[in-house]
Amino acid sequence: xxxxxxxxxxxxxxxxxxxxxxxxxxxxxxxxxxxxxxxxxxxxxxxxxxxxxxxxxxxxxxxxxxxxxxxxxxxxxxxxxxxxxxxxxxxxxxxxxxxxxxxxxxxxxxxxxxxxxxxxxxxxxxxxxxxxxxxxxxxxxxxxxxxxxxxxxxxxxxxxxxxxxxxxxxxxxxxxxxxxxxxxxxxxxxxxxxxxxxxxxxxxxxxx
Amino acid sequence: xxxxxxxxxxxxxxxxxxxxxxxxxxxxxxxxxxxxxxxxxxxxxxxxxxxxxxxxxxxxxxxxxxxxxxxxxxxxxxxxxxxxxxxxxxxxxxxxxxxxxxxxxxxxxxxxxxxxxxxxxxxxxxxxxxxxxxxxxxxxxxxxxxxxxxxxxxxxxxxxxxxxxxxxxxxxxxxxxxxxxxxxxxxxxxxxxxxxxxxxxxxxxxxxxxxxxxxxxxxxxxxxxxxxxxxxxxxxxxxxxxxxxxxxxxxxxxxxxxxxxxxxxxxxxxxxxxxxxxxxxxxxxxxxxxxxxxxxxxxxxxxxxxxxxxxxxxxxxxxxxxxxxxxxxxxxxxxxxxxxxxxxxxxxxxxxxxxxxxxxxxxxxxxxxxxxxxxxxxxxxxxxxxxxxxxxxxxxxxxxxxxxxxxxxxxxxxxxxxxx
Numbered sequence: 001x002x003x004x005x006x007x008x009x010x011x012x013x014x015x016x017x018x019x020x021x022x023x024x025x026x027x028x029x030x031x032x033x034x035x036x037x038x039x040x041x042x043x044x045x046x047x048x049x050x051x052x053x054x055x056x057x058x059x060x061x062x063x064x065x066x067x068x069x070x071x072x073x074x075x076x077x078x079x080x081x082x083x084x085x086x087x088x089x090x091x092x093x094x095x096x097x098x099x100x101x102x103x104x105x106x107x108x109x110x111x112x113x114x115x116x117x118x119x120x121x122x123x124x125x126x127x128x129x130x131x132x133x134x135x136x137x138x139x140x141x142x143x144x145x146x147x148x149x150x151x152x153x154x155x156x157x158x159x160x161x162x163x164x165x166x167x168x169x170x171x172x173x174x175x176x177x178x179x180x181x182x183x184x185x186x187x188x189x190x191x192x193x194x195x196x197x198x199x200x201x202x203x204x205x206x207x208x
Numbered sequence: 209x210x211x212x213x214x215x216x217x218x219x220x221x222x223x224x225x226x227x228x229x230x231x232x233x234x235x236x237x238x239x240x241x242x243x244x245x246x247x248x249x250x251x252x253x254x255x256x257x258x259x260x261x262x263x264x265x266x267x268x269x270x271x272x273x274x275x276x277x278x279x280x281x282x283x284x285x286x287x288x289x290x291x292x293x294x295x296x297x298x299x300x301x302x303x304x305x306x307x308x309x310x311x312x313x314x315x316x317x318x319x320x321x322x323x324x325x326x327x328x329x330x331x332x333x334x335x336x337x338x339x340x341x342x343x344x345x346x347x348x349x350x351x352x353x354x355x356x357x358x359x360x361x362x363x364x365x366x367x368x369x370x371x372x373x374x375x376x377x378x379x380x381x382x383x384x385x386x387x388x389x390x391x392x393x394x395x396x397x398x399x400x401x402x403x404x405x406x407x408x409x410x411x412x413x414x415x416x417x418x419x420x421x422x423x424x425x426x427x428x429x430x431x432x433x434x435x436x437x438x439x440x441x442x443x444x445x446x447x448x449x450x451x452x453x454x455x456x457x458x459x460x461x462x463x464x465x466x467x468x469x470x471x472x473x474x475x476x477x478x479x480x481x482x483x484x485x486x487x488x489x490x491x492x493x494x495x496x497x498x499x500x501x502x503x504x505x506x507x508x509x510x511x512x513x514x515x516x517x518x519x520x521x522x523x524x525x526x527x528x529x530x531x532x533x534x535x536x537x538x539x540x541x542x543x544x545x546x547x548x549x550x551x552x553x554x555x556x557x558x559x560x561x562x563x564x565x566x567x568x569x570x571x572x573x574x575x576x577x578x579x580x581x582x583x584x585x586x587x588x589x590x591x592x593x594x595x596x597x598x599x600x601x602x603x604x605x606x607x608x609x610x611x612x613x614x615x616x617x618x619x620x621x622x623x624x625x626x627x628x
Contacts, residue, residue, distance in 0.1 A: 015435060055482050060435035063428050098345035103427055125325075125343045150573045151347050151608050177480050178569035194481055 002032060005040040008072060012044025012114075015064025017071045024072040034079045038116065041069055041076070045114025049197035059107065062196065066110035073113070087118040089207045092134045093144040094122035096155045101148035104176055107196035108144060115200045127155075128162035135163065135170055141207045144199070145189075147176040157187040164188050171206040175199060211281035215397035215468060219512045219534055219560045221595045226625040227588060229599040229618075230562065232270030233282035233399040234471050235262045236516045236537060237563065239605045240347060241310050244268030246611040251277035259299060259311040263328070264291045264340065264416070265604060266348040268310070275396070278618050279627070281598075282469070283396040287403060288383040292316075292340060293331040293417030295379075305344065306607075327352075336419035347607035351414040356422045361429065364440055366447070368423025372415055373404045373448050376455045381462065388463040397468040399514075402459075404452040405501055407445045407494055409475045434485045438493050445497040453504050465510040469535065472501060478519020481544040487523055495531050502532030514562065518603065520544040525555050538603040539564030541587070548590040561591055562598040566617055572601060573609045577616035584620035592624070 001009070004026040011019035027037045048065040051057045080086075091112055095105050102124050109119050120138050122130060131143060143163060147156045156179070160172055173191040174184050184192035191206055193199040209217065209225040217224040232238050239247070244258045251274065258268040261284075270280065290296050294315030302312045305326060315332030324344030330336050340349035356368075376384075380403075391398055406412055413430045415421035424430050433441050459467075475494075477484050485493075502513050515533040517524070522545035528536055539561045541548050548564060564587055566572050571583050591597035599621050605614065 052482075058483050058485050059479070060431045060433075060485060063432045064435045067432065098343050100341060100343055100346070100350040103431075106428065150569055150606050152345075154608075155345065180570075195479075 001040070002027070002030075002036070004030060005032065005036060008037065008040045009044040009047075012041060012065055012068050012072070013047050015061055015068050017064070017068040020068035021071040021075065024075045028075060028079060034076060034083050035085055037072075037076055038080065038085065041072055042114060042116050045069055045111065049111055049114070049200060053195060053197040059103075062107060062110070066107075066114065069110070069114055087116050089142070089203070090118035090120065090138060090140040091142045091144055091203060092120045092122060092131065092138055092140045093146070094126035094131060094134075095124040095146045095148075096152050096159055097125055097127040098155050099147050099149050099152040100124045101146075101176075104148065104196070105144075105146035108146070108175065108193075108199045111196045111200050112144075112203060115204075117200075117203060126159075128159045131159055131163060132166055135166070135168055140170070142171045142173055142203055144203070145172065145174045147174075147179060150178050153178060153183065160187045160189050173199065173202055173206060210395040212395055212397045212468060215281050215598065216512075218595045218598050219469070221557055221560070223593075223595050226627070227592045227597065227599055227621060228281040228397075229279065229621050230282040230399075231278065231280055231600065231605070232261075232267075232275070233280075233284040233397075233469075234401060234514075234516075235265065235267060236471070236474055236603060237600045238262065238265070238267035239270060240607040240609070241266050241268030241304075242306065242308055242347065242607045243605050243609055243611070243614060244270060244274070245308060247278070247614065248274060250611055250615060253277060257301060257309045257311045260302075260316075261286055261296065262290065263296075263312060263316055264349050264351075264411070266304070266310075266607075267604060279622060281396055282399050283391060283394050285384075285387045285391060285398060285400045285467075287401050288380045289417065291411070291416055292328055305342065306347065330417055330419050333419055339414070339416035339418075351411065351416045353414050353426050354421055355426055356420070359423070359425075361424075364424065364437065365422075366440065366443055369444055370447055371422065372412075372418060373451045375451070376403070376458045381458065384459060384462045388466055392466060394466075398466055399469040399471065400459075400463075400467055401471045402452065403455055404448055405456075405472045406474055407448060407497055408441065409473065411474070431484065434489055434493060438489065441493050442497075445494065449497045449500050452501060456501075456504060457508075460509050467509075467511050469514050470505065470511045471514045471516065472533070473498070474516040476519060477517045477524055478521035478540070478543060480542075481520055483520065483523060487527060490524055490527055491530075495527060498531035498533070506532060512560075518543075520546060522546055522551070525551070525559065529555065529558050533559065535560045535562045535598075537562040538600070540602050542567050542569060542602070548587055552590055552596075556591070556596050557594070560596045560598065563600045563602055564591060564597075565599045565621075566601050568602050568604075568606060568609075572613050572617065573606060575613065577612050580613045580616040581620040581623075584617050585624055588621065588624040 008023035327338035520543035
């Protein structure tokens with residue numbers, strides 16, 4: 001691998017945002033293929049995800065890695081767009097109605113972006129109509145719902161039901177502290193993930 | 209044994225006459241106000257609006273008559289000011305979005321927008337930006353991240369994150385003096401939240417009590433500090449501990465050993481299946497400051513120290529013990545590595561488990577009364593022998609918890625104790 005690309009992947013792995021930015025600038029100045037630069041980013045985040053899943057690193061390290069990735073993407077994105085390089089899959093994501101917690105949802109979003117998914121973030125406190133409208137507008141491959149509270153689990157259930165009954169076939173994945181595989185199955189979701197790194201694997205499966 | 213003796217025995221790993229129980233003694237062992245109202249009705253207590261003792265999570269005060277009816281052993285003295293920075297005084301009625309009339313402080317100032325969201329203001333000042341938000345279908349507030357437009361992550365200033373820490377005010381001294389007089393003869397154990405000893409509690413980082421907070425106030429920004437700027441956290445916590453020690457000395461002069469339990473810190477170190485920071489980071493950044501606080505308390509008072517952390521924190525329990533904590537809460541047995549039998553065997557004679565009584569993510573809100581009873585009895589049988597256990601659910605009892613499940617829990621503890 002080219003030295004600046006290796007530096008970029010390493011900067012992501014270590015969560016060094018300034019190094020990530022510098023390596024991206026260098027790679028772009030050297031007119032390296034934007035796809036190769038993107039691959040270096042993905043490699044970095046993939047490594048972060050693996051170590052997170054193995055409990056070798058924790059939320060703070062994932063956040064600094066994602067921030068470093070974002071610094072790089074700020075420079076890379078316009079070049080990707082100009083080159084016509086687009087993510088293969090897209091996901092609509094949000095925290096369910098009544099729930100304002102977004103750290104878990106944001107971690108999933110960062111890991112998905114790092115795996116080169118297009119992510120449409122609807123934010124927090126999102127009701128069934130807003131999810132349905134986003135599905136109609138963006139035609140994603142997957143919808144991802146997050147809930148932290150026991151009091152908003154019923155809201156997750158009604159959103160899943162609404163989307164499943166909407167007539168548009170769509171895969172739904174769910175997660176959040178009180179959510180379990182049993183609950184996901186019971187409410188008609190197509191997948192459950194216990195952590196942000198596993199959410200990427202699940203999203204790949206649901207898109208396959 | 210009276211309640212005070214029972215709690216002290218349990219914390220000190222001596223077999224109490226029966227298993228002590230707490231609900232409502234702190235902001236992490238409490239009950240949502242909607243459930244308190246139903247409990248009052250169940251026990252046929254005087255019908256009156258429940259007072260909100262903690263407006264952020266909308267916890268209801270468990271008053272003397274309800275403590276008595278449920279057979280609870282701990283009496284709280286709550287802080288003079290709420291998390292939104294106003295004194296909890298001169299109550300007024302407030303109709304919640306779910307249609308319950310409660311009592312809130314006269315300084316509890318809110319607006320509701322046209323979509324049903326409720327916003328609350330720091331220090332009751334509606335000229336300041338709102339610092340809390342209850343969504344239309346929510347049952348409590350969440351903090352609003354108000355980021356200073358001049359905030360620069362490359363140029364952090366320690367003083368910005370120290371604004372909320374300072375010497376105990378005259379107003380607080382008077383409050384504590386009055387409260388100490390009021391509860392001097394309590395037969396229940398007295399629990400208080402210490403002021404300023406929460407090292408990085410994520411609920412407090414956005415500073416919902418300040419009108420215009422500066423510094424690192426975003427939740428993700430804060431979490432990144434432990435990976436990126438550990439020295440900043442070390443210096444901040446050193447300063448916090450210095451101030452807290454002076455305030456603890458004042459509190460001890462006022463209340464002395466009337467206080468049995470001090471809630472030192474509610475910083476969560478665990479997620480459902482992992483940690484929020486590595487064990488070495490915890491030991492470098494937090495341990496020395498916690499130890500300083502706990503050591504002062506143990507050398508100068510007869511208080512026992514209480515640490516709250518949700519999640520899969522088994523890898524950190526040895527460190528909590530090294531920090532000098534006497535009590536761990538809420539003992540989230542459903543999290544990875546937190547099975548009750550293992551915790552009791554490995555740590556049960558060195559730290560008191562205050563919580564762990566029933567799963568509030570699954571069994572209590574969604575199980576049957578029979579399932580609740582079975583789980584509660586099993587937890588009592590595991591945790592209670594030899595002391596080192598105070599019965600409490602795993603964290604606050606949330607809204608929408610079926611009242612019959614709550615009653616099944618209380619009755620199971622009484623049944624374990626051989627009470628009627």
